[in-house]
Amino acid sequence: MKILGIETSCDDTSMGIVENGKCVSMVRTTSEEFHKKFGGIVPEIAARKQLEIFTFILEDLIDKLNINLKDLDGFSVTIGPGLVGSLLVGVEVARTLAYSLKKPLVGINHLEGHIYSIFFDNKINFPFQTLIISGGHTILIIFEDHLKYKILGETVDDACGEIIDKIGRKLGFQYPAGSELDKLAIKGDPSYYKFSTPRFKEKEKEYNFSFSGIKTEVLNIIKKGNFNLENLIASLFHSIYESLIKNIKKVYDKTGINKVSVVGGVSASKFLRKTFLNEKDFEFYFPSFEFSTDNGGMIALVGEEYFKRGYESNVFQIDAVSSLEINKNPFIYKKSGGDYE
Ligand code: KG4
Ligand code: ZN
Numbered sequence: 001m002k003i004l005g006i007e008t009s010c011d012d013t014s015m016g017i018v019e020n021g022k023c024v025s026m027v028r029t030t031s032e033e034f035h036k037k038f039g040g041i042v043p044e045i046a047a048r049k050q051l052e053i054f055t056f057i058l059e060d061l062i063d064k065l066n067i068n069l070k071d072l073d074g075f076s077v078t079i080g081p082g083l084v085g086s087l088l089v090g091v092e093v094a095r096t097l098a099y100s101l102k103k104p105l106v107g108i109n110h111l112e113g114h115i116y117s118i119f120f121d122n123k124i125n126f127p128f129q130t131l132i133i134s135g136g137h138t139i140l141i142i143f144e145d146h147l148k149y150k151i152l153g154e155t156v157d158d159a160c161g162e163i164i165d166k167i168g169r170k171l172g173f174q175y176p177a178g179s180e181l182d183k184l185a186i187k188g189d190p191s192y193y194k195f196s197t198p199r200f201k202e203k204e205k206e207y208n209f210s211f212s213g214i215k216t217e218v219l220n221i222i223k224k225g226n227f228n229l230e231n232l233i234a235s236l237f238h239s240i241y242e243s244l245i246k247n248i249k250k251v252y253d254k255t256g257i258n259k260v261s262v263v264g265g266v267s268a269s270k271f272l273r274k275t276f277l278n279e280k281d282f283e284f285y286f287p288s289f290e291f292s293t294d295n296g297g298m299i300a301l302v303g304e305e306y307f308k309r310g311y312e313s314n315v316f317q318i319d320a321v322s323s324l325e326i327n328k329n330p331f332i333y334k335k336s337g338g339d340y341e
Contacts, residue, residue: 001074001308002019002071003076003303004017004097005077005300006075006094008090010136010294011041012295014028015027015061015296017297025065027061029053031046036174040169043083043085046085047088050089054089058093069097074104075098075106076108078108079319079320079329080110081136084321087321090320106311106313106332107332108303109302109324109329111132113298114134116298116301117291117295120288126144127142129248133267133272134159135178136161138155138159139151139326140154140251146309153207153208153247156210160209164178164236167215167218168180178266181236182268182270185233185234187234188234190238190275193221193236194235198243206247207247237271238275252281260276261285262285264292265293265294273286310334311333312335313331313332313333
């Protein structure tokens with residue numbers, strides 16, 4: 001099967017071709033530079049840039065993918081969660097391509113894309129824990145089997161990429177600050193500052209995360225001035241790590257599952273990768289860097305998985321949705337009719 005995946009949930013525009021589980025080509029462009037002076041993503045600019053990219057360079061991008069669209073078996077597109085204006089552009093492009101070429105279409109949850117990104121470079125057997133850490137999400141799940149996820153916990157306030165970006169902004173770094181701060185973290189002393197790791201007493205929240213307290217503590221140090229930048233950032237990354245590993249260990253204690261995939265933009269952090277890999281009782285897996293941040297390949301891969309199992313979406317019904325839980329997708333049906341199970 002040869003599937004084209006389209007990802008436009010935020011400021012990245014990416015298309016990838018997946019053939020039998022392998023990403024054979026991928027293109028990516030981003031409107032990142034247009035948001036820099038605002039210190040964060042401006043949704044209207046992101047949507048307008050998505051539209052410009054598809055209006056003016058769609059043919060160029062398809063040329064770069066090195067594919068004849070007629071040879072494809074189907075299209076796969078991110079429907080959410082994300083910025084609706086940006087998502088809509090991808091959805092309309094995918095709908096138009098699928099309809100005009102008379103190929104099937106499937107609308108994909110962006111988070112499922114990140115979850116599946118692990119398979120491009122790793123062989124890993126079910127079940128395993130998956131930690132999604134990105135600019136918008138921090139979620140811990142058990143990946144039980146293909147397309148089956150048990151959600152255990154998520155952040156109750158900021159996502160961990162979000163606090164890294166916000167602190168970076170305060171320090172004068174351009175958005176997104178993750179990779180620049182990561183370089184500083186590697187050089188600093190992670191035990192220099194001690195930040196609190198939140199605890200949830202309620203049973204139903206035991207696998208949740210909270211990062212806003214750490215953010216406030218770091219911002220207070222910045223406000224006071226006279227701090228060592230590398231040590232501060234290393235300590236910040238280390239305390240994010242402590243929050244993450246605490247819940248992973250809890251899941252291990254309850255289930256015995258010691259294989260963990262870490263995905264999403266923040267999983268590109270060299271500091272975090274190195275620290276996770278020091279945990280001797282666990283096997284940690286990461287996507288390659290090109291598949292850590294938003295990309296069309298991961299969307300095509302999930303699409304292929306749905307098509308293989310007889311699921312698809314209706315080209316006329318499919319729509320963009322700003323928030324969407326991992327286990328919920330209102331637009332996927334079994335080909336023979338009936339609901340998405
Ligand atoms: O998954 P992603 O591309 O977009 C979302 O779905 O949010 O993640 C973007 C996030 C941003 O917060 C960015 O600062 C962070 O990933 N990021 C990093 C690194 N590269 C990107 N954070 C830490 N270290 C990195 N090397
Ligand atoms: Zn993402």
